[in-house]
Amino acid sequence: MESINRNKLFIASCFALITTSMTFAFRVRLETVFGPEGVGLTLEQIGWAFTPAFWGFTLAMMIGGPLVDSLGMKKISWLAFITHAIGIIATITASTQMSLFTATLFIGIGNGLVEAALNPLVASMYPNSKTKMLNRFHVWFPGGIVIGSVVGYLMMDQMGLSWQLMIGTLFIPLIIYGVLFLGQKFPVTERVEMGISNSQMYSTLANPLFIFIAFCMLLTAGTELGTNQRIESLLKESGTNALLVLAFINGIMALGRAFAGEVAHRMSISGMLLFSAIFSFLGLTVFTQVDGTMTFVAAAIFAIGITFFWPTMLSFVAEYLPQSGAIGLAVVGGLGMLSVSIILPIMGRIMDDATGMEAVKFMSILPGILIFLFGGLYFYMKNRKTA
Secondary structure, eight states, X not given: OTTSOHHHHHHHHHHHHHHHHHHHHHHHHHHHHHSTTTTOOOHHHHHHHHTHHHHHXXXXXXXXXXXXXXXXXXXXXXXXXXXXXXXXXXXXXXXSHHHHHHHHHHHHHHHHHHHHHHHHHHHHHOTTOHHHHHHHHXXXXXXXXXXXXXXXXXXXXXXXXXXXXXXXXTHHHHHHHHHHHTTOOOOOOHHHHHTOOHHHHHHHTTOHHHHHHHHHHHXXXXXXXXXXXXXXXXXXXXTSOHHHHHHHHHHHHHHHHHTHHHHHHXXXXXXXXXXXXXXXXXXXXXXXTOOGGGHHHHHHHHHHHHTTHHHHHHHHHHHHOGGGHHHHHHHXXXXXXXXXXXXXXXXXXXXXHSOHHHHHHHHTHHHHHHHHHHHHHHHHHHHHHHO
């Protein structure tokens, strides 16, 4: 590890995640551009056009995860760079549902390869502080969404610039992470370092605890990303600027993840997940009861809830199921994104037929289920430690 520049690799990884997360923020703004008042697509059609961002992400993680050990994290990272570049160019030139679908697919694959390579990279570089560093790395998912939301608001809503120029700003973090990765030596994955065989790795995927966490990831990711991705339409009747609400939510998330190490010292990983489920449910419930500036109160409660979901789910796998290696992280992350690809069209159909608040009520079911699931996990892990 002495010959590996951990600091430079970590910073490069953060810029790669910023590139990923800015695409999520910009996609929110593109919902208006391509929607009924723009290009003319229905909200359900936009939902289908956006789904490759999530199942493409899943596909990339499922394929990239196993290849991380054999090809190495460096090659997968450069493949992410290439597909990101193609996706950005394709998005700028998109004008129809199909062209938007294709562009989103390349973006989704790039995003998935970033997660497939860089989650195990962070876990490998910081084996004694996985929860802290994975949360610190994932600061830049909400952090990048804040950046993207503010850039979109300023460029389009305040300056009246084209949406193509907004998308073009993605080349900035893309080039930065490419330059930082250039010439760097990458470590081997933690699974390879531990000498765990392929058969041991794959057998861990059948562990009941792993299956439980994988199922829960479907609900946690849907709660967080499904709501955030369609917030422009969800809050249409609330009288607030959706991009500002999105920036507010993700600003709170970034701040929370920056201090996740301190939280982890005071709460168990399963306790953090139960806490997250409760506040996510409360936040979505309050959303349905308020409008105007009070929307930000609901947003704050919801943000507190979803802050630790994604990185703490990955941390649980890395801490308690390390034998699953890079593929374990890839499967859990991939299933999370797959769930969002299913939820987006459903939300679109609800909003086409009813209102955004009806869709919010539907989404609140997910963390409601998680309260019971993570409550059981909390007591199971507590008893396992004392046994």
